[in-house]
Amino acid sequence: MxxxxxxxxxxxxxxxxxxxxxxxxxxxxxxxxxxxxxxxxxxxxxxxxxxxxxxxxxxxxxxxxxxxxxxxxxxxxxxxxxxxxxxxxxxxxxxxxxxxxxxxxxxxxxxxxxxxxxxxxxxxxxxxxxxxxxxxxxxxxxxxxxxxxxxxxxxxxxxxxxxxxxxRLTKSEAELKLMRKAANIAVEAHNHAMKFATPGCYEYEVQAEIEHIFRLRGAMGPAYPSIVAAGKNACVLHYIENDSQIQNDDLLLIDAGCSYGYYNSDITRTFPVNGKFTPEQKILYEIVLEAQKQAISQVKPGNPYNLAHDVAVRIITEGLVEIGILKGEIDKLIEEEKYKPFYMHKTGHWLGLDVHDVGVYQHGEDKPQILQPGQITTVEPGIYIVPDTKPAEDQPEIDSRWVGIGIRIEDDVLITDTGNEVLTAGVPKEVSDLER
CATH class of the missing domain: 3.40.350.10 (Creatinase/prolidase N-terminal domain)
Known part of the structure; x- marks a missing residue:
C-alpha cells in the first residue's frame, strides 16, 4: 500500500x-x-x-x-x-x-x-x-x-x-479489496451464528462464536461491540450486555461486523431462533424487509443521500398504519415524525476506515450529498416496539401483542457506475430462508 x-x-x-x-x-x-x-x-x-x-x-x-x-x-x-x-x-x-x-x-x-x-x-x-x-x-x-x-x-x-x-469518502480499489474481505468474514460469522443460536443458549455464546470467526479469518477483531439481542433486548439500539438467555419464541437481533486491515463491515440480521416467526413478528419483519429493499434500490449514483431514508420512513409508516399502531394520513404522520417512537434512527451511515465513516451527508439546507461511485453506505431500517412506549395523544394504544419486538436489517452497499452492489448479500434475510 x-x-x-x-x-x-x-x-x-x-x-x-x-x-x-x-x-x-x-x-x-x-x-x-x-x-x-x-x-x-x-x-x-x-x-x-x-x-x-x-x-x-x-x-x-x-x-x-x-x-x-x-x-x-x-x-x-x-x-x-x-x-x-x-x-x-x-x-x-x-x-x-x-x-x-x-x-x-x-x-x-x-x-x-x-x-x-x-x-x-x-x-x-x-x-x-x-x-x-x-x-x-x-x-x-x-x-x-x-x-x-x-x-x-x-x-x-x-x-x-x-x-x-x-x-476518504470515495474508496480506491485497494480499499474496496479490504472492505470486501471484511464483509465476507462478517457474512461467514453471521451465517454460522444463525445455525448455532438455539433456544436456551445465552447471547454471549453466540457473540463468542461470531468473534471467534472474526479472528480465525484474520480480522483484527470486532469493528464495534457486537450486539446480540434476544427478545425485548433488541429494542435497545446499542445493547451490548449480551448476557440474557434466549427463549424459545424470541427473535434474535445480531448487529456485528469486523475490522480487516483497518476497514470495517457492519451487518444486522434478525431471525427467529426456533425457526418460525410468530404472526406479529412476521408482519413487522416483512415491513422492515420491504423498507430495506426499497431503500437499497435508491442507493445509486446521482441520487441524493437522504432518499433511501425517506423511502424507508414512508414504507415503515404505511406499514404501522396498516396494522393499527399508527393512525392518520401518511404524509402528515411523516411530517410530524409520528413514526419516531418506533423508528428513531437514520437508515444508514458511511462505512470505511471508521464504522460511522467521515464525509458529509448534507451541504447546507436543501443540498444533500449526491451519491457517487466508490462510496459505501449501510442501509439499516428497523422497527422497535419498546415496552412502556406512550403513544401521542392522537395515536392509538399499542396492542400488547406487538410490545417487545425489535427488528433491524442492515447491509453494506457500494455505489457502482450502474447502480449498487450489496457487499453483504451472502447473509439470508428472506422469511423463507430464515424459517425452517
Missing part, C-alpha cells in the same frame, strides 16, 4: 496548496490501571501514512523545497522495545513509509517551525489530545507574533476535515 498512501498524500497536498497539514497519532488507551488496550491508529493518520505506532506526528508541507512529507516518531530504544514492542525508528520511517525527512518526536518543537514559516494556513483538527492542541496553537501564535516582520506565515487554522474527508 506504499504507493497508495503516497497517492493519498499527493491528492491532499494538491488541495492544501501553500498550507501545512499536521496530523497526530492516536493516544494509547488505558483499559485499567497500567493495562492498555490493543493499539488502534487514528484513521486519518493511518489513511495518509500506513504508520501504526503511537506518539507520532505527520506533517505535509507541499510548499517546502525538499521535505513534503515529514514524520516525527519514537526513536529506537532497545529496553522499551523489549517490554512494549518493536519501534520503526527514525531512519526506517523514511525507508519504510516514504517520508522525505524523519525526526525523533522530542524534536518536534525545534523542527516544526521550518515547515510552518512559509505556509499561508495550518490545517489541523483540534482533537481530544489537548496537550498537542496547545502545541499547535502555540506554534501558530509565535508565527503570528513575528508575521509583521516577515510578512509570511500561517494567518489561519482550518480543520483538516474540510479537505481530507471528501477524499
Amino acid at each position: 506504499h504507493t497508495e498512501h503516497q497517492q493519498r498524500r499527493d491528492r491532499l497536498m494538491a488541495k492544501i496548496g501553500n498550507g501545512t497539514a499536521i496530523f497526530r497519532s492516536a493516544p494509547m488507551a488505558v483499559m485499567h490501571n497500567d493495562v492498555e488496550y490493543a493499539y488502534r491508529q487514528d484513521s486519518n493518520f493511518y489513511y495518509l501514512t500506513g504508520f501504526n505506532e503511537a506518539q507520532a506526528v505527520a506533517v505535509l508541507a507541499p510548499h517546502h523545497p525538499e521535505h513534503k512529507f515529514i514524520l516525527f516518531v519514537q526513536p529506537k530504544d532497545r529496553e522499551k522495545e523489549v517490554w512494549s514492542g518493536y519501534r520503526c525508528g527514525v531512519e526506517a520511517a523514511k525507508e519504510m513509509y516514504g517520508a522525505d525527512e524523519a525526526y525523533p518526536i522530542h524534536e518536534l518543537d525545534e523542527k516544526l517551525p521550518q515547515y510552518l514559516e512559509k505556509a499561508d494556513k495550518i490545517y489541523y483538527h483540534l482533537g481530544r489530545d489537548r496537550a498537542f492542541n496547545e502545541t499547535v496553537l502555540n506554534h501558530w501564535q509565535k508565527m503570528m507574533r513575528t508575521y509583521p516582520r516577515r510578512g509570511t506565515g500561517p494567518t489561519a487554522i482550518e480543520d483538516t476535515a474540510t479537505v481530507l474527508h471528501a477524499l
Whole structure:
C-alpha cells in the first residue's frame, strides 16, 4: 500500500496548496490501571501514512523545497522495545513509509517551525489530545507574533476535515479489496451464528462464536461491540450486555461486523431462533424487509443521500398504519415524525476506515450529498416496539401483542457506475430462508 498512501498524500497536498497539514497519532488507551488496550491508529493518520505506532506526528508541507512529507516518531530504544514492542525508528520511517525527512518526536518543537514559516494556513483538527492542541496553537501564535516582520506565515487554522474527508469518502480499489474481505468474514460469522443460536443458549455464546470467526479469518477483531439481542433486548439500539438467555419464541437481533486491515463491515440480521416467526413478528419483519429493499434500490449514483431514508420512513409508516399502531394520513404522520417512537434512527451511515465513516451527508439546507461511485453506505431500517412506549395523544394504544419486538436489517452497499452492489448479500434475510 506504499504507493497508495503516497497517492493519498499527493491528492491532499494538491488541495492544501501553500498550507501545512499536521496530523497526530492516536493516544494509547488505558483499559485499567497500567493495562492498555490493543493499539488502534487514528484513521486519518493511518489513511495518509500506513504508520501504526503511537506518539507520532505527520506533517505535509507541499510548499517546502525538499521535505513534503515529514514524520516525527519514537526513536529506537532497545529496553522499551523489549517490554512494549518493536519501534520503526527514525531512519526506517523514511525507508519504510516514504517520508522525505524523519525526526525523533522530542524534536518536534525545534523542527516544526521550518515547515510552518512559509505556509499561508495550518490545517489541523483540534482533537481530544489537548496537550498537542496547545502545541499547535502555540506554534501558530509565535508565527503570528513575528508575521509583521516577515510578512509570511500561517494567518489561519482550518480543520483538516474540510479537505481530507471528501477524499476518504470515495474508496480506491485497494480499499474496496479490504472492505470486501471484511464483509465476507462478517457474512461467514453471521451465517454460522444463525445455525448455532438455539433456544436456551445465552447471547454471549453466540457473540463468542461470531468473534471467534472474526479472528480465525484474520480480522483484527470486532469493528464495534457486537450486539446480540434476544427478545425485548433488541429494542435497545446499542445493547451490548449480551448476557440474557434466549427463549424459545424470541427473535434474535445480531448487529456485528469486523475490522480487516483497518476497514470495517457492519451487518444486522434478525431471525427467529426456533425457526418460525410468530404472526406479529412476521408482519413487522416483512415491513422492515420491504423498507430495506426499497431503500437499497435508491442507493445509486446521482441520487441524493437522504432518499433511501425517506423511502424507508414512508414504507415503515404505511406499514404501522396498516396494522393499527399508527393512525392518520401518511404524509402528515411523516411530517410530524409520528413514526419516531418506533423508528428513531437514520437508515444508514458511511462505512470505511471508521464504522460511522467521515464525509458529509448534507451541504447546507436543501443540498444533500449526491451519491457517487466508490462510496459505501449501510442501509439499516428497523422497527422497535419498546415496552412502556406512550403513544401521542392522537395515536392509538399499542396492542400488547406487538410490545417487545425489535427488528433491524442492515447491509453494506457500494455505489457502482450502474447502480449498487450489496457487499453483504451472502447473509439470508428472506422469511423463507430464515424459517425452517
